Amino acid sequence: MKDYILRPMTLEEVNDLVTEAEGLKDFLPSRAKPDKTIMPLMTKFSKKDYFKIYGYVNAEQKVVAFITIFEENGSIDIGPMYVCKDNRGMKLGFKQVEDVIERYKTRGVKEILTQTWGENQASQGVFAKCGFKIVEIVENDRVNGDSTVKFKLEI
Numbered sequence: 832m833k834d835y836i837l838r839p840m841t842l843e844e845v846n847d848l849v850t851e852a853e854g855l856k857d858f859l860p861s862r863a864k865p866d867k868t869i870m871p872l873m874t875k876f877s878k879k880d881y882f883k884i885y886g887y888v889n890a891e892q893k894v895v896a897f898i899t900i901f902e903e904n905g906s907i908d909i910g911p912m913y914v915c916k917d918n919r920g921m922k923l924g925f926k927q928v929e930d931v932i933e934r935y936k937t938r939g940v941k942e943i944l945t946q947t948w949g950e951n952q953a954s955q956g957v958f959a960k961c962g963f964k965i966v967e968i969v970e971n972d973r974v975n976g977d978s979t980v981k982f983k984l985e986i
């Protein structure tokens with residue numbers, strides 16, 4: 832696991848994973864933005880300076896995971912994160928969030944925000960394991976009626 836080093840990535844580098852995620856419908860759009868699935872979101876934000884993509888490549892240099900960050904003044908928001916289907920359950924998702932925490936801690940960031948949806952036990956498990964606390968649950972917030980669960984970590 833120590834061989835996985837988090838590094839900045841371009842949208843082109845993570846394109847195959849975003850396509851995989853889109854195909855699996857792994858990301859639920861919110862009720863307010865039902866057309867905003869992962870691909871259009873990533874395409875739109877990849878042009879913004881405050882949006883960053885990081886990820887891991889494996890020994891064969893294949894991109895196997897990515898995580899996105901919205902940089903605010905003194906805090907950050909974790910956006911879509913993804914581990915390719917074949918590599919799940921190996922702690923890569925956990926390591927990716929831990930590596931983001933370390934990276935931004937050294938830059939003086941004091942607070943990290945993120946959100947997911949109620950049925951997403953995997954991402955909630957990752958955030959809980961990384962020390963995030965639930966700060967709000969917005970009921971019936973997703974296209975399928977699921978809730979949005981908001982998390983915060985003070986570092």
Ligand SMILES: CC(C)(COP(=O)(O)OP(=O)(O)OC[C@H]1O[C@@H](n2cnc3c(N)ncnc32)[C@H](O)[C@@H]1OP(=O)(O)O)[C@@H](O)C(=O)NCCC(=O)NCCS
Pocket residue numbers: 857858910911912913914915918919920921922923924925926946947948951952953954955956957960
């Ligand atoms: C969410 C995701 C990134 C997790 O990545 P992962 O590498 O499979 O997760 P990890 O192996 O690091 O798991 C860390 C912890 O998360 C929890 N977890 C992971 N997968 C889980 C699952 N399927 N069900 C319940 N809890 C799960 C567990 O607490 C786990 O710790 P444990 O193994 O000690 O019990 C991955 O499942 C994924 O890409 N899902 C599709 C996209 C998505 O949902 N992204 C998040 C949207 S906000």
